[in-house]
Amino acid sequence: MKIHNFYAGPAILPKEVIEETSKEILNFAGSGLSIMEISHRSKEFIKVMEEAVSLVRELLGAGDDYEVLFLSGGASSQFFMVPMNLLNEDEKAAYTDTGTWASKAIKEAKLFGNIDVVTSSKADNYTHIPKIPALEDGYIYLHLTSNNTIYGTQYKQFPDVQVPLVADMSSDIFSRQFDINKFGVIYAGAQKNMGPAGTTLVVIRKDLLGRVKRQIPSMLKYENHIENGSMYNTPPVLPVFVSMLTMRWIKKSGGVAAMEKKNIQKSHLLYQEIERNSMFYSPVNQEDRSDMNVCFLLHDRNLEKEFLENCKKEGLVGLEGHRSVGGFRASIYNAMDIDSVEKLVGLMQEFERLKS
Amino acid sequence: MKIHNFYAGPAILPKEVIEETSKEILNFAGSGLSIMEISHRSKEFIKVMEEAVSLVRELLGAGDDYEVLFLSGGASSQFFMVPMNLLNEDEKAAYTDTGTWASKAIKEAKLFGNIDVVTSSKADNYTHIPKIPALEDGYIYLHLTSNNTIYGTQYKQFPDVQVPLVADMSSDIFSRQFDINKFGVIYAGAQKNMGPAGTTLVVIRKDLLGRVKRQIPSMLKYENHIENGSMYNTPPVLPVFVSMLTMRWIKKSGGVAAMEKKNIQKSHLLYQEIERNSMFYSPVNQEDRSDMNVCFLLHDRNLEKEFLENCKKEGLVGLEGHRSVGGFRASIYNAMDIDSVEKLVGLMQEFERLKS
Numbered sequence: 001m002k003i004h005n006f007y008a009g010p011a012i013l014p015k016e017v018i019e020e021t022s023k024e025i026l027n028f029a030g031s032g033l034s035i036m037e038i039s040h041r042s043k044e045f046i047k048v049m050e051e052a053v054s055l056v057r058e059l060l061g062a063g064d065d066y067e068v069l070f071l072s073g074g075a076s077s078q079f080f081m082v083p084m085n086l087l088n089e090d091e092k093a094a095y096t097d098t099g100t101w102a103s104k105a106i107k108e109a110k111l112f113g114n115i116d117v118v119t120s121s122k123a124d125n126y127t128h129i130p131k132i133p134a135l136e137d138g139y140i141y142l143h144l145t146s147n148n149t150i151y152g153t154q155y156k157q158f159p160d161v162q163v164p165l166v167a168d169m170s171s172d173i174f175s176r177q178f179d180i181n182k183f184g185v186i187y188a189g190a191q192k193n194m195g196p197a198g199t200t201l202v203v204i205r206k207d208l209l210g211r212v213k214r215q216i217p218s219m220l221k222y223e224n225h226i227e228n229g230s231m232y233n234t235p236p237v238l239p240v241f242v243s244m245l246t247m248r249w250i251k252k253s254g255g256v257a258a259m260e261k262k263n264i265q266k267s268h269l270l271y272q273e274i275e276r277n278s279m280f281y282s283p284v285n286q287e288d289r290s291d292m293n294v295c296f297l298l299h300d301r302n303l304e305k306e307f308l309e310n311c312k313k314e315g316l317v318g319l320e321g322h323r324s325v326g327g328f329r330a331s332i333y334n335a336m337d338i339d340s341v342e343k344l345v346g347l348m349q350e351f352e353r354l355k356s
Numbered sequence: 357m358k359i360h361n362f363y364a365g366p367a368i369l370p371k372e373v374i375e376e377t378s379k380e381i382l383n384f385a386g387s388g389l390s391i392m393e394i395s396h397r398s399k400e401f402i403k404v405m406e407e408a409v410s411l412v413r414e415l416l417g418a419g420d421d422y423e424v425l426f427l428s429g430g431a432s433s434q435f436f437m438v439p440m441n442l443l444n445e446d447e448k449a450a451y452t453d454t455g456t457w458a459s460k461a462i463k464e465a466k467l468f469g470n471i472d473v474v475t476s477s478k479a480d481n482y483t484h485i486p487k488i489p490a491l492e493d494g495y496i497y498l499h500l501t502s503n504n505t506i507y508g509t510q511y512k513q514f515p516d517v518q519v520p521l522v523a524d525m526s527s528d529i530f531s532r533q534f535d536i537n538k539f540g541v542i543y544a545g546a547q548k549n550m551g552p553a554g555t556t557l558v559v560i561r562k563d564l565l566g567r568v569k570r571q572i573p574s575m576l577k578y579e580n581h582i583e584n585g586s587m588y589n590t591p592p593v594l595p596v597f598v599s600m601l602t603m604r605w606i607k608k609s610g611g612v613a614a615m616e617k618k619n620i621q622k623s624h625l626l627y628q629e630i631e632r633n634s635m636f637y638s639p640v641n642q643e644d645r646s647d648m649n650v651c652f653l654l655h656d657r658n659l660e661k662e663f664l665e666n667c668k669k670e671g672l673v674g675l676e677g678h679r680s681v682g683g684f685r686a687s688i689y690n691a692m693d694i695d696s697v698e699k700l701v702g703l704m705q706e707f708e709r710l711k712s
Contacts, residue, residue, distance in 0.1 A: 026378050198428065
């Protein structure tokens with residue numbers, strides 16, 4: 001039975017990436033060694049890192065004014081590394097509060113400077129993306145979470161402000177087109193749209209660096225990783241390798257533009273059914289609904305378990321909503337084909353027939 | 357042709373671990389999903405994490421007074437996390453300087469407290485393990501690097517001091533028996549004796565925590581990772597999984613005692629040949645020679661390239677000495693069988709015949 005992988009992260013990867021990884025685990029680049037046991041300083045792996053960086057540049061349209069890093073520690077480590085590297089103690093940054101991850105980013109940033117939460121949808125249980133007011137002068141950057149995995153909201157357009165944007169794009173990197181030149185920093189844990197858990201992409205505009213006065217441990221300083229091409233210490237070799245393969249697959253499949261088209265098709269199909277079906281509803285403000293994580297609920301929440309069981313029986317896994325919100329969440333990242341969404345829609349329709 | 361993997365790290369893994377990983381990449385625990393695309397909160401992966409922790413406890417003999425963590429960021433991140441979590445600004449810790457990695461640990465620690473380098477072999481180019489003098493009162497811990505990958509030295513016995521030891525065991529964890537109760541913290545990047553690059557083992561005695569007054573970012577605070585069973589954020593799933601498989605293999609192969617016996621056989625065979633062979637020599641003080649990384653040189657260093665070429669032709673790779681010291685380094689970790697060392701010894705003998 002085909003398993004349809006709706007997990008929010010770690011999440012679905014392209015079948016051909018999985019198959020190629022399985023082979024290279026046995027014999028990497030014809031070296032006779034596993035990709036897991038070859039030196040990161042071998043010419044074979046240096047090529048992988050170079051290709052990964054070059055694919056990021058190409059897929060995002062990032063020019064020479066940006067540096068591309070593959071680090072570890074997850075996006076959660078960027079919550080503190082960004083302000084630690086960009087913000088002096090007496091300076092201020094603006095943050096938007098659109099959910100759990102945004103709140104965590106705010107909490108960590110407060111250790112390093114003056115943090116103003118300029119907008120929040122917390123009072124509405126994060127069911128929409130709040131408007132950003134005109135910013136007063138003096139902010140070093142504006143931080144936002146481009147897609148909120150837990151609440152199923154997404155910035156459809158990025159704000160036009162006078163300061164560089166810093167964005168946690170963990171759950172929608174490479175899923176849609178945008179103008180990178182608005183951004184000072186983009187970071188993303190790999191394990192949603194880019195690869196397996198274990199590496200974090202950081203794209204950073206060079207001119208933002210070198211300003212802060214605090215002492216920073218070597219491993220936490222962006223400049224050290226830049227100078228060493230993401231090999232200041234041993235990088236997470238396999239996660240970087242699989243991320244590179246996934247980006248190769250995105251490029252071959254038509255790039256970010258093709259991903260965007262396919263993602264909108266999938267999300268529209270599912271949101272349409274949520275609207276049509278008398279048993280389900282979306283708690284999320286219509287214009288802010290995520291194309292990556294579709295959150296929805298049953299009017300009769302007593303039936304949740306039964307619907308999840310039905311899904312599991314048919315091979316649809318990972319549909320439980322985040323433990324903090326309940327209900328359902330269908331994560332439909334780049335690697336998911338439309339047939340999985342059609343299958344889910346079919347089960348929603350069957351459930352309606354069964355129960356009414 | 358069989359490739360003999362002498363890389364210093366990432367390094368050789370057991371063949372059966374590689375083969376099992378290749379399979380589980382396609383279908384993990386019968387889930388129909390890859391280990392790379394399954395949620396870290398799935399029951400299948402939670403079992404992996406639990407088994408990994410329990411194997412560490414068993415292999416090291418760590419009791420309930422110790423916590424076991426799988427983090428990311430490499431041992432290099434522990435260089436600053438240890439003092440950040442254990443040492444107040446006005447307190448002091450003792451450090452031993454036995455090579456590049458020890459020096460890096462010292463450099464990072466200086467950001468967090470008073471660091472006394474109580475012994476060093478730097479003046480002798482790190483060719484021996486220096487004696488540790490009687491320590492004055494008041495140190496919170498004594499830090500050492502149990503095995504020096506670059507210089508090929510190793511503590512054969514750990515010092516008896518009045519304070520807990522903190523040890524970077526990246527290159528000899530699980531390779532030999534020792535009494536864990538001397539240690540306050542043990543940390544080790546996985547990519548030498550434990551698994552692939554991408555996770556770091558931290559074993560920590562609970563009573564050392566909760567003392568420091570500084571504010572620590574959430575991701576850098578040991579307590580947060582302990583409270584969340586190494587899942588404060590998404591862990592590096594695949595590196596943890598492969599580390600677990602490698603520890604299973606160690607246990608099945610007779611545990612750390614059996615590893616130690618095999619490692620001594622291999623290193624003795626190689627050091628014996630270095631002593632016997634008129635062309636090669638070891639720069640390392642005899643009683644401090646590492647059983648993991650055997651460093652040696654040719655008297656005629658002009659022949660280095662030729663010897664390396666001969667080795668490569670026969671499938672022996674990774675024998676270049678670290679770029680900071682040159683010569684040769686044979687890393688002969690747990691997973692290496694004695695036949696690879698015999699092959700190397702054979703080539704050394706052949707080279708002697710050829711050149712004399």
